[in-house]
Amino acid sequence: xxxxxxxxxxxxxxxxxxxxxxxxxxxxxxILFFWYPLILSFVxxxxxxxxxxxxxxxxxxxxxxxxxxxxxxxxFKNTLIYAGLxxxxxxxxxxxxxxxxxxxxxxxxxxxxxxxFIPTAGVALxxxxxxxxxxxxxxxxxxxxxxxxxxxxxxSDKNLTMLCLILxxxxxxxPGLIYIGAxxxxxxxxxxxxxxxxxxxxSKIWHITLPRIRPVIAMLLILAVISAFQxxxxxxxxxxxxxxxxxxxxxxxxxxxxxxxxxxxxxTAIAILLFFFLLALTIxxxxxxRENVDE
Amino acid sequence: MKIRKKFMVGLIISSLVIxxxxxxxxxxxxxxxxxxxxxxxxxxPSVEKMLETTDAFKARDLYEEILFEATHSGVxxxxxxxxxxxxxxGRKLMSGLASGEAPCLYYTGHIGGVQxxxxxxxxxxxxxxxNAWPPHTEVPAxxxxxxxxxxxxxxxxxDLGMSWAVNYRKDWLESAGVFNAEGxxxxxxxxxxTDYATIMKKITDPKKGTYGGCLPPFLQDMIxxxxxxxxxxxxxxxxxxxxxxxxxxxxxxxxxMWHDMIYVDKSVMTGADIWYGEINNAFKTEKCGTLIxxxxxxxxxxxxxxxxxxxxxxxxQECVGITFLPAMPDSGGMxxxxxxxxxxxFNPTISKEELKTAFDYYxxxxxxxxRSIYRRMRALVGxxxxxxxxxxxAENRHAPGLPPFTELFPPEYIKVNQxxxxxxxxPRRDAFGLSQTHGKEFGDVYISTAEKILCDPNYNTVxxxxxxxxxxxxxxxxxALNYKIKGQTMEDFKKYYTALxxxxxxxxxxxxxxxxxxxxxxxxxxx
Numbered sequence: 001x002x003x004x005x006x007x008x009x010x011x012x013x014x015x016x017x018x019x020x021x022x023x024x025x026x027x028x029x030x031i032l033f034f035w036y037p038l039i040l041s042f043v044x045x046x047x048x049x050x051x052x053x054x055x056x057x058x059x060x061x062x063x064x065x066x067x068x069x070x071x072x073x074x075x076f077k078n079t080l081i082y083a084g085l086x087x088x089x090x091x092x093x094x095x096x097x098x099x100x101x102x103x104x105x106x107x108x109x110x111x112x113x114x115x116x117f118i119p120t121a122g123v124a125l126x127x128x129x130x131x132x133x134x135x136x137x138x139x140x141x142x143x144x145x146x147x148x149x150x151x152x153x154x155x156s157d158k159n160l161t162m163l164c165l166i167l168x169x170x171x172x173x174x175p176g177l178i179y180i181g182a183x184x185x186x187x188x189x190x191x192x193x194x195x196x197x198x199x200x201x202x203s204k205i206w207h208i209t210l211p212r213i214r215p216v217i218a219m220l221l222i223l224a225v226i227s228a229f230q231x232x233x234x235x236x237x238x239x240x241x242x243x244x245x246x247x248x249x250x251x252x253x254x255x256x257x258x259x260x261x262x263x264x265x266x267x268t269a270i271a272i273l274l275f276f277f278l279l280a281l282t283i284x285x286x287x288x289x290r291e292n293v294d295e
Numbered sequence: 296m297k298i299r300k301k302f303m304v305g306l307i308i309s310s311l312v313i314x315x316x317x318x319x320x321x322x323x324x325x326x327x328x329x330x331x332x333x334x335x336x337x338x339x340p341s342v343e344k345m346l347e348t349t350d351a352f353k354a355r356d357l358y359e360e361i362l363f364e365a366t367h368s369g370v371x372x373x374x375x376x377x378x379x380x381x382x383x384x385g386r387k388l389m390s391g392l393a394s395g396e397a398p399c400l401y402y403t404g405h406i407g408g409v410q411x412x413x414x415x416x417x418x419x420x421x422x423x424x425x426n427a428w429p430p431h432t433e434v435p436a437x438x439x440x441x442x443x444x445x446x447x448x449x450x451x452x453x454d455l456g457m458s459w460a461v462n463y464r465k466d467w468l469e470s471a472g473v474f475n476a477e478g479x480x481x482x483x484x485x486x487x488x489t490d491y492a493t494i495m496k497k498i499t500d501p502k503k504g505t506y507g508g509c510l511p512p513f514l515q516d517m518i519x520x521x522x523x524x525x526x527x528x529x530x531x532x533x534x535x536x537x538x539x540x541x542x543x544x545x546x547x548x549x550x551x552m553w554h555d556m557i558y559v560d561k562s563v564m565t566g567a568d569i570w571y572g573e574i575n576n577a578f579k580t581e582k583c584g585t586l587i588x589x590x591x592x593x594x595x596x597x598x599x600x601x602x603x604x605x606x607x608x609x610x611x612q613e614c615v616g617i618t619f620l621p622a623m624p625d626s627g628g629m630x631x632x633x634x635x636x637x638x639x640x641f642n643p644t645i646s647k648e649e650l651k652t653a654f655d656y657y658x659x660x661x662x663x664x665x666r667s668i669y670r671r672m673r674a675l676v677g678x679x680x681x682x683x684x685x686x687x688x689a690e691n692r693h694a695p696g697l698p699p700f701t702e703l704f705p706p707e708y709i710k711v712n713q714x715x716x717x718x719x720x721x722p723r724r725d726a727f728g729l730s731q732t733h734g735k736e737f738g739d740v741y742i743s744t745a746e747k748i749l750c751d752p753n754y755n756t757v758x759x760x761x762x763x764x765x766x767x768x769x770x771x772x773x774x775a776l777n778y779k780i781k782g783q784t785m786e787d788f789k790k791y792y793t794a795l796x797x798x799x800x801x802x803x804x805x806x807x808x809x810x811x812x813x814x815x816x817x818x819x820x821x822x
Contacts, residue, residue: 071770244744
């Protein structure tokens with residue numbers, strides 16, 4: 001009689017051990033490529049780091065240099081404008097589009113889902129967009145000239161560049177599919193009950209649809225905010241931060257400082273600042289954006 | 296007993312084997328291993344397979360490796376494939392240096408240039424090696440001064456020399472009625488930016504959507520850096536070495552001319568997204584009638600044609616002319632010597648023996664027997680040795696057996712290149728211990744300032760341009776120029792600017808009178 005619990009205990013122990021063994025490769029990967037660089041970056045931010053000389057501790061000097069750098073306010077202003085515009089255009093619009101699509105025929109919904117699901121490689125698409133914007137032989141200018149308008153310098157006009165960088169994000173960052181998926185989980189009965197009580201289209205959206213997909217919106221909003229503030233590929237490939245630093249964002253700024261000017265300490269200090277900024281933003285977002293459907 | 300005997304025999308034999316191995320390892324010659332850039336790709340499973348592909352260049356790399364090892368005993372050449380030119384090259388080099396995987400020689404342009412690297416300790420001092428190589432005296436000063444600091448040598452030129460030039464479509468100029476004094480479709484001799492603007496206007500066709508030329512902001516920086524242009528002035532307070540001088544008399548004037556061509560004449564294209572590749576493509580796809588580029592870049596592909604690769608389209612040799620960069624108006628045709636090369640520095644983490652071997656290898660590779668192999672091979676496979684026009688090494692300039700590239704390139708091309716090489720060389724600040732050690736950061740500020748002006752139609756007056764240039768000065772002063780060179784004195788400036796003044800007065804008196812001296816009085820004379 002006593003042997004049974006012991007066997008179960010042994011089985012549990014075995015399972016436990018197996019679980020740890022299976023996780024070891026993942027853990028090693030995480031430690032090597034995530035935790036170690038993360039911890040190291042906190043160390044490098046307080047050092048004058050050099051690739052072949054021993055690092056020198058400099059205290060808060062790197063942070064001081066970053067705060068006093070004349071480009072820092074401009075870079076964070078650019079990043080905020082870009083993130084704001086990108087979230088407004090690429091995050092909110094798909095919610096509206098997804099809701100409207102749900103009102104369509106089932107076959108249309110399916111087609112739209114397939115279209116949204118077409119896989120696109122980020123860098124390849126960015127390069128493609130660079131060609132679309134090319135002032136000499138770009139598709140956009142060909143259409144413009146064909147319609148009788150003057151050709152534009154899309155990526156060189158400071159009034160247009162920011163929007164030109166956001167436009168590809170409309171396609172590359174497409175949460176519409178996830179919204180449609182979330183919308184399909186809302187029970188039909190809720191809408192039927194609302195209709196019986198005389199609720200109109202907007203009323204149903206406001207009182208049923210949006211509260212029901214709130215957890216998805218909350219999760220995607222956090223991801224969208226983080227990815228917008230960490231944007232690198234688009235300006236790096238398309239504008240290199242130009243014209244006149246108009247599209248120089250935080251990550252490109254830190255990359256350029258560290259690897260372009262070999263100021264690794266200062267570059268890491270920018271990364272740390274960005275990290276804490278995003279952390280604070282996420283905490284605030286989680287505090288004020290309720291995720292629970294029934295709250 | 297038997298077991299004991301067997302054990303003893305086994306022990307003796309294994310001891311003998313281990314002993315012999317140890318003796319042979321000890322006796323074996325210790326080889327000096329150098330990691331060189333290039334080499335056969337790992338994708339070929341064997342030499343035979345590689346040769347089957349007729350990849351002559353890779354075969355030559357392998358041949359060179361074997362030949363160098365055979366003629367230099369105790370050397371092990373290890374070719375490694377290394378990204379030397381992409382946008383990511385600088386970052387990869389940093390990682391390679393930190394991990395000990397970097398090659399023994401590398402291009403420094405992606406990590407700030409030689410002068411920056413000297414300050415950072417990222418390049419080895421090769422003064423003794425360079426001076427011990429007798430033909431070093433034949434390498435033109437224009438190639439070497441940017442590689443030196445305080446009389447020490449830190450880099451060697453690559454095997455190619457280049458210069459900034461304007462390539463133009465002769466057929467476009469002919470159609471627009473642009474002829475020089477000899478009646479040929481070409482810009483006039485000693486042309487100025489005013490002439491350039493007039494020609495651009497004539498060859499632009501808005502209906503076809505074609506432009507006379509392309510003047511992207513980055514060109515301002517590239518052209519300036521090559522000729523030691525007056526974008527810097529000494530700090531009069533002595534607190535720092537340099538202050539930015541973007542708003543100099545000639546820069547302000549030039550920006551206004553470029554801006555007018557872009558927005559008033561609409562005869563040239565510009566853009567922050569236009570770089571080397573884009574201007575090159577615009578010229579090749581016949582969107583632009585002229586192209587400002589380094590001489591080696593365009594002349595290489597003797598095989599390509601404008602339009603589709605078909606016999607009916609004109610070949611490069613038939614319709615592209617080449618000429619000097621335009622001069623500033625009222626400058627007496629002052630054209631700077633923009634002759635330069637890619638500078639390669641040696642890895643400072645390698646040992647003294649490895650450094651010497653690596654130096655010997657690259658001199659052999661670029662200026663010795665290795666180079667001859669390369670030249671013979673190129674002649675064999677029918678390629679033009681296009682970068683032989685102004686090569687840094689004398690061996691490459693005089694060696695017999697050159698394929699007749701005059702057949703591939705028009706005589707005027709060779710002539711212009713040789714004339715460029717013979718232009719007088721202005722004294723370089725590097726030679727006076729006055730290096731600008733934050734080249735990349737300073738260059739970025741300059742390009743962003745140029746973008747601000749050239750990509751915005753509102754900067755249409757001299758006052759507005761001056762204001763933008765002064766803002767650029769402030770940014771450069773606070774970021775890239777906030778340092779003082781150790782031991783630098785006002786005397787250094789006196790020597791440098793005196794030599795520079797004498798140079799301009801002698802070679803370009805009109806430029807001296809109208810541009811250089813007023814600027815000297817305004818901001819250079821600080822002692």
